[in-house]
Each structure stands twice: as C-alpha cells, then as structure tokens.
Amino acid sequence: MTIWLLILLLTLFALAGAPLFTIIAAIGLLAFTAAGMDTSALIIELYRLVDMPALIAVPLFTFAGFILANSQAPKRMLNLAQSLFGWMPGGLAIVALLSTAIFTAFSGASGVTIIALGGLIYPALIQHKYPEKFALGLVTTSGSLGLLFPPSLPIILYSIIAAVNIDKLFMAGLIPGILLIIILSLYGIRTGIVHKVPRIPFTWKGVYFALKDAAWEAPLPVVVIGGIYGGIFTATEAAAVTAGYVLIVEVFIQRELKFFSDLPRVIRESMILVGAILMMLGSALGVTNYLIDEQIPMKMFALISQYVSSKVIFLIILNLFILIMNMVEIFSAIIIVVPLIVPVAMQYGIDPVHLGIIFLLNLEIGYMTPPLGLNLFLSSLRFGKPLPEVYRTVLPFFVLLVIVLLLITYIPQLSLLFVSSGGTP
Amino acid sequence: MNILRLLNRVLTTIVSSFLILSLAIMLTMAVTQVLLRDIFHTGIIWGDIAARYMVMWVGFMGAYLATSEDRHLRIDVFTRFLKPGARLWFNAFSDLFAAVICYFLMRAGWTFVVLGMDEKAILFLNLSQKTAGMIVPVGFALMMIQFLIRMIENIVKALRHESETEVRAS
Numbered sequence: 330m331t332i333w334l335l336i337l338l339l340t341l342f343a344l345a346g347a348p349l350f351t352i353i354a355a356i357g358l359l360a361f362t363a364a365g366m367d368t369s370a371l372i373i374e375l376y377r378l379v380d381m382p383a384l385i386a387v388p389l390f391t392f393a394g395f396i397l398a399n400s401q402a403p404k405r406m407l408n409l410a411q412s413l414f415g416w417m418p419g420g421l422a423i424v425a426l427l428s429t430a431i432f433t434a435f436s437g438a439s440g441v442t443i444i445a446l447g448g449l450i451y452p453a454l455i456q457h458k459y460p461e462k463f464a465l466g467l468v469t470t471s472g473s474l475g476l477l478f479p480p481s482l483p484i485i486l487y488s489i490i491a492a493v494n495i496d497k498l499f500m501a502g503l504i505p506g507i508l509l510i511i512i513l514s515l516y517g518i519r520t521g522i523v524h525k526v527p528r529i530p531f532t533w534k535g536v537y538f539a540l541k542d543a544a545w546e547a548p549l550p551v552v553v554i555g556g557i558y559g560g561i562f563t564a565t566e567a568a569a570v571t572a573g574y575v576l577i578v579e580v581f582i583q584r585e586l587k588f589f590s591d592l593p594r595v596i597r598e599s600m601i602l603v604g605a606i607l608m609m610l611g612s613a614l615g616v617t618n619y620l621i622d623e624q625i626p627m628k629m630f631a632l633i634s635q636y637v638s639s640k641v642i643f644l645i646i647l648n649l650f651i652l653i654m655n656m657v658e659i660f661s662a663i664i665i666v667v668p669l670i671v672p673v674a675m676q677y678g679i680d681p682v683h684l685g686i687i688f689l690l691n692l693e694i695g696y697m698t699p700p701l702g703l704n705l706f707l708s709s710l711r712f713g714k715p716l717p718e719v720y721r722t723v724l725p726f727f728v729l730l731v732i733v734l735l736l737i738t739y740i741p742q743l744s745l746l747f748v749s750s751g752g753t754p
Numbered sequence: 755m756n757i758l759r760l761l762n763r764v765l766t767t768i769v770s771s772f773l774i775l776s777l778a779i780m781l782t783m784a785v786t787q788v789l790l791r792d793i794f795h796t797g798i799i800w801g802d803i804a805a806r807y808m809v810m811w812v813g814f815m816g817a818y819l820a821t822s823e824d825r826h827l828r829i830d831v832f833t834r835f836l837k838p839g840a841r842l843w844f845n846a847f848s849d850l851f852a853a854v855i856c857y858f859l860m861r862a863g864w865t866f867v868v869l870g871m872d873e874k875a876i877l878f879l880n881l882s883q884k885t886a887g888m889i890v891p892v893g894f895a896l897m898m899i900q901f902l903i904r905m906i907e908n909i910v911k912a913l914r915h916e917s918e919t920e921v922r923a924s
Contacts, residue, residue, distance in 0.1 A: 346833040347848035348826035351855040358858050368858060369866040372890055376866070378813070379806045385784060388812055392777065562792070569784035576781070596774050597819060604816020605826050607809075661827050701831055 335359060349661050350608040357615040364619070374615035378607065382565060383488065383495050388603045389568035390480045393575045394436035395599035397546075398445045400585040403432055405543035407449055412539040415529035421457050422517025425450045425467055426510050430475030431550050435571075443472040443707045451712055458527065463520050466722035467513075469708040470730070473696035474509065476689055477502035479557045480567060483663060483692055486606070487685050490613075490667045495564045499557050501682045501744040505690060505737045512729055545578045609664045617668040626672035633673065640677045644687070644738050647674070651691040652698060662692065679741075686744040690737055694730045697723050762903050765896065766822055773815040780808040800878030807877070807886050814893030821852075821900040839919065842912035849905035856898035863890035 343352045357371045378384060397403070410424040417423060429450070433442045447468040454464035476483055479499040488495035520526070540547060553571055556562050562570070580586050586595065620626070637643050647670065654662040667688065674684045697704045699720040709719045737743050787801045820826050833844050867887040875883040 342848060342851050343829055344832050345844050345848050346828050346830055347851045348821075348828050350826065351852040354859055355855050358855070358862070367865065368862040369870065372859070372862045372866040376887070376890070379810050382802070382806070385780070385805050385809050388777070388809055389781065389784060392781070562788075566788045566792075569781070569788045572781055573785040593770070593774050596777050597770055600773055600777060600812055600816035601820045601823060601825050602816070604813050604818070605820040607813030608817045608820075609827055611813075 348608075350605075350612045353609065353616055353665070354612040357612060357619065360616065360619045371612070371615035374618050375611035377614055378611055381489055383485065386480070386485050386495075386565050386568035387482065387489075387606065388600065389572040390435075390482060390485065391603050392596065392599045393568075393572040394441070394482075395595050396572075396575045396579050396586065397432075398436050398441045399591065399595050400579040400583060402543075402546045402579065402583075402585075403428070403446050404449060405539075405546060406431065407446065409536075409539040409543045409547060411529065412532075412535040416531035417518070417521075418528060419514070419518035419521030419526070420528060421454055421526075422459065422463075422467060422521060423514045425454065426471055426474060426513050426517065429471035430478065430506070430510055433471075433473060433475035434478040434481045434554075435550075442475075443468065443704060443711055447472065447708070447711055457529075458524065459520065460524055462722045463524075465708065465712065465714060465719060466724070466726050467517070468712070469704050469719060469723050470513070470697050470726040472704040472707065473693045474513070475506070476693045477506035477509070477686065479554055480564060480571065482606075483660070483689055484685075485564065486610075486660065486663050487667060487689060490610070490664060491671045491681055491685060493681050493685055496557060496560070497682055497748050498685050499564065500747045501686050502689070503558065504743050504746060505686050505733070508736070508743065509690075509693075509730070509733050512733055513726065516725070516729060545582060549574070606660055606664075609661055613664045613668070620669065621672075626669055629669065630673045630676045634676070640679065641739065643674075643677050644679070648687070648691060648734065648738065651688060652695055654695075662695070663688070680745060682748050683741045683744045687734070687738050690730075690734050694727070694734060697727060697730075699723070758903055758906060762822070762900075765899070766819070769815050769818050769896065773812060773819070776808055776812050776815065780805055780812060783808070803878055811889050814889050814896075818893065818896045818900060821897050821904070824904070839912060839915045842908050842915060846905045846908035846912065849901045849908060853898050853901035853905065856894045856901060860891050860894035860898060863894055867891055 339352055339355055342355075343349065354371070357374075358368050361368050361370050407424065407428045410428045411421065414420050414423050414427065429442050429446050432446055436442060436445075450471075451464055451468045454467065455461060475481065479502070484498055484502060485495060487493070488498045521528075549571065553567050557564060557567055580588055580592060586592055633643070637646065651662070651666065654666055670688075671681055671684060675681060696702050699705060700716070705716060705719050705723065708714070709716050783798075783801055783805050787797055787805070790797045817826075828848075833841055836844060867884060867890055871884045871887055873882060873884055877883050877886055
C-alpha cells in the first residue's frame with residue numbers, strides 16, 4: 330500500500346517537471362533504506378562511473394559535435410554533398426539525407442540538426458520546387474537520421490548501459506543505417522520525378538571548389554567512421570582524436586570560433602548536456618543494481634512469458650513500448666529501460682547487439698512520432714508551422730521508417746552480419 | 755534577493771572556470787595518450803585513470819550548470835501547457851523536491867567518501883582517493899544550493915506575476 334502511494338507520489342513529481350535524475354535517485358534512496366542498507370550504497374554504484382573506460386567518449390564526442398554545430402562546417406558539408414549528388418533525380422533530397430545523417434552522428438542527436446542544418450536545407454528544397462509538405466517532412470525526419478552511425482551519443486550510451494562492446498554495436502548499425510538512407514532516398518527520387526523537380530547539372534569544377542572549401546572537415550567522417558569500422562582505433566581513441574582535431578580546425582585554422590569568447594560558451598553548453606546525462610546515468614546505476622539483485626527482470630520475464638511465448642510477438646510489443654517511452658524523453662529512455670529489457674530479451678533469445686539496433690532505431694522514430702516527438706516541436710518552432718501540419722507532413726516518412734524497423738527487427742542478419750558474436754565486451 | 759543573486763553569480767563563475775579548465779586538461783591528456791600509444795607505443799600509466807576521474811568532475815560541474823540553467827532532463831510535456839503563473843508554482847515545487855533529494859545524496863556521498871575511503875590510498879601522483887572523491891558530496895551540495903536559489907526565484911516571480919495580473923484585472 331505504502332509502495333503504491335510512493336510510486337504515485339514520485340510519478341506526480343516527475344510529471345510536475347522535477348529533474349528525472351532526482352526521481353530515480355529518490356527511488357534508489359527509498360529502496361536501499363527499505364532494504365535496511367545505508368544510502369551510501371547508492372553512491373558506491375554511482376562511483377562505478379569512474380570504472381567505465383568508454384565513458385570518456387561521451388564528453389569528448391559531445392564537445393566535438395557542439396564545436397562543429399557552432400562553426401560553418403555544416404554549410405560546407407552541405408555544399409560538398411550538393412556538388413556530388415545534386416545532379417541525380419531527387420538529388421537535393423538525397424543531399425539533405427546524407428548531410429543530416431553525418432551531422433547527427435557527430436552532434437549527438439540532441440536536436441541540433443534541425444536548428445543548424447534544417448534552416449539551410451528547408452529553404453533550398455522549396456527553392457528547387459520540391460513540394461512544401463515533402464520538404465517539411467523530410468527536414469523533420471532527418472533531424473534524427475544518422476543515430477545508427479558512429480560516433481552518435483545514443484549508441485555509446487546504449488553500449489555503456491547494456492555492457493555491449495561499443496565497436497560491435499557500431500558495426501551492427503552500418504547496414505541498418507544505410508538501408509534507412511537508401512529507402513528514404515528512393516522516396517526522395519520518386520518525389521523528384523513525380524513533381525518534375527529541375528536537376529542541378531554536375532560539374533567537376535563545382536566538386537573541386539566544394540572539396541577545397543571543406544578540405545579540413547571532409548576527411549573527418551571518413552577517418553572516424555572508417556577508422557572505427559576498419560578496427561584501426563577504438564571508439565574512445567576516435568573520440569579524443571576527433572575532439573582535438575575539430576578544436577584545432579575550427580578555432581585555429583578556419584577561425585570561426587573565437588578562442589576567448591566562443592570556446593568557453595561551447596564548452597559550457599556541451600558539458601551541461603554531459604552533466605545532465607551523467608547524473609541520470611549515475612543515479613540509474615544504483616537503482617538498476619537493486620532491481621537486478623531483486624531479480625526484477627527475471628520476474629518480468631516470468632510474467633510476460635505467461636502471455637507471450639513467441640519471440641516475434643515479444644518484439645512487436647517491445648517496439649510499441651519503446652516508441653512510447655522515447656516520446657517522453659530520449660536519453661532517459663535508454664538509461665532507464667535498457668537495463669530492464671536486456672535480460673528479458675536475452676531470455677527470448679534476442680542478441681543484445683541486435684536489440685541495441687532495434688532500440689536505437691525505435692529511438693530515431695520516437696523523435697518524430699506524433700504527438701510528442703521532439704523533432705516535431707523543433708520543426709514547428711524553427712519553420713513557424715503549426716504542429717498539426719508538421720504531424721501530417723511526417724506521416725509518409727513515419728510509415729517508411731516503421732517498415733525499415735520491421736525489416737531490421739525480424740531479419741537479425743541485417744544487424745549481425747559483420748558482428749562475430751554479441752554479448753559481453 | 756541581491757545577496758542570493760550575488761552568491762549565484764559567484765558560484766556559477768567559479769564552477770564554469772573550473773569546468774573549462776578541467777575539460778582542457780582532460781582533452782589534452784586524452785589526445786596525448788592516443789598519440790603516445792599509436793605513434794611511440796608508450797603511454798602515461800596514470801593517464802587513463804586521471805581522464806576517467808576528470809569525466810566525473812566535469813560531469814558534476816556540468817550538472818551544476820544544468821541546474822542553474824534549468825537544463826536537466828525532465829518531462830515537460832505537461833507543464834508546457836500550463837499558464838505561466840501556475841507553471842512557476844509547479845517549478846518551485848519540483849525545485850524543492852530536487853533540493854531535498856540532493857541533500858540526501860550529499861549526505862550519502864559524505865558517508866561514502868569521508869567515512870568510507872582511506873586517506874592514504876593514492877590514486878596517482880600525490881592525489882588521494884579521498885580528494886578525488888570529494889566531488890560527489892561537494893557536487894550534490896552545490897546542486898542543492900542551486901535548486902534552493904531557483905525555488906526562491908520562482909516563488910518571487912510567481913508572487914509578482916499574481917500581483918501584476920491582479921492589477922491588470924482591477
């Protein structure tokens with residue numbers, strides 16, 4: 330009785346807007362006190378953060394992403410993509426998909442893509458005679474595209490929490506990520522042909538100038554993504570190199586960020602996000618450990634398996650559940666839900682790496698799922714469109730993404746082709 | 755009110771400066787480690803440990819700033835639809851809750867670090883485990899103070915808002 334009262338009370342606090350880490354910490358404090366343990370046990374778990382070698386990738390990649398977002402790099406990247414792919418039917422749509430995917434992978438999927446790149450892409454699409462509905466839907470969708478590519482923050486977080494090898498997870502995301510872009514590109518090509526969008530002629534001169542302009546940033550995705558896939562360096566090493574390189578290029582070579590006025594602001598901004606995530610992570614570690622000690626995931630499995638015996642139906646329910654969770658708050662969804670569902674899913678014989686890709690793709694879709702997806706709000710604000718209109722424009726994209734989600738869920742090989750065996754790091 | 759604002763500004767400036775310094779050191783160390791390892795096949799033995807502790811320090815300082823700028827992860831889909839006056843009261847209410855939780859976390863952190871850790875256990879160089887761990891109670895204490903400051907600010911704003919709407923109504 331008291332337990333239900335407390336749960337109700339904490340839910341009310343959460344809905345009233347209390348920081349989620351305090352809600353989770355409160356659960357931890359209560360649980361440890363009820364179990365007759367000293368509350369410092371919660372801090373022991375939080376302190377495990379210093380034993381996680383991959384954790385340093387979080388602040389470093391976040392910092393790199395914020396630097397890039399505050400420079401002119403997105404614009405140069407867009408120009409380069411346009412000079413390379415603009416000649417195709419639906420060329421600009423493909424350009425938009427590719428550049429936002431890369432940008433999101435680097436900027437940690439915190440919604441900056443729509444603000445930074447969307448503002449360039451949306452008017453360009455309209456100017457090139459793409460239908461307005463298509464343009465708005467595309468920009469809103471592309472705000473979270475690229476989540477499956479290294480070095481996106483959600484992948485790193487998932488690997489830390491589920492204790493899955495981060496490099497394996499990066500490998501697993503490759504085919505699903507590309508598949509997603511291909512399918513959306515096909516839709517872009519179709520729209521380009523149906524609406525007779527004029528194509529941009531291809532010139533070597535255009536490519537040369539765009540490449541020269543972006544000479545410093547263009548190698549970055551190749552080196553980082555290629556280096557991780559090629560096994561040349563680990564994600565942590567890639568994080569250090571990327572952060573150092575981006576800092577030198579944008580501050581000292583391109584000189585688009587001022588050392589004394591811009592850099593401190595960018596550091597602050599990026600570390601605020603890191604701090605918020607680490608607090609969630611730290612307080613969740615204690616609660617998770619408590620739940621596992623109490624064998625809650627096993628009890629959940631016992632309960633669920635009474636009603637759901639097939640893996641397929643379990644995955645469908647899981648997809649629905651994660652989609653709803655992700656609409657509420659994305660990073661929290663990973664931190665809270667992953668430790669509970671990984672053991673349950675493993676009982677159903679689902680590979681944790683495969684589960685990770687399913688989870689992250691769900692997350693990507695959650696960003697644009699009406700009525701609460703974050704991208705919808707950002708897009709509505711950024712382009713001054715009413716929310717219901719944004720809802721309508723994302724619908725075709727939503728259907729396509731769900732089709733990809735189903736493919737990836739039921740064909741594990743798409744994710745596991747390049748991964749030897751999942752599980753422990 | 756002015757004293758609060760001054761306290762707030764002083765704390766935030768100190769934490770910001772520390773944060774920027776820490777990130778700079780952390781980044782330099784991480785890059786140096788990679789260069790040493792991949793090019794010269796050597797490395798600083800305590801480099802990785804130091805970097806990981808720096809992440810925690812940076813994390814707590816970032817979390818303090820997240821508190822002062824209201825950027826913690828939270829569910830705001832419901833409060834978003836409230837009227838401004840009601841929203842201020844809700845914020846004050848959740849700030850109070852957060853401050854209380856931070857108080858308990860600070861106490862737990864204090865027990866863990868000050869009573870639980872050995873003074874003589876050295877992490878690297880001359881830094882003791884205890885000193886490195888102090889960020890936990892200190893970090894939660896700072897956040898508690900910040901949540902209380904925010905709560906007072908929100909209440910003052912809410913009262914001012916109410917008196918303004920009353921004036922407008924009459």
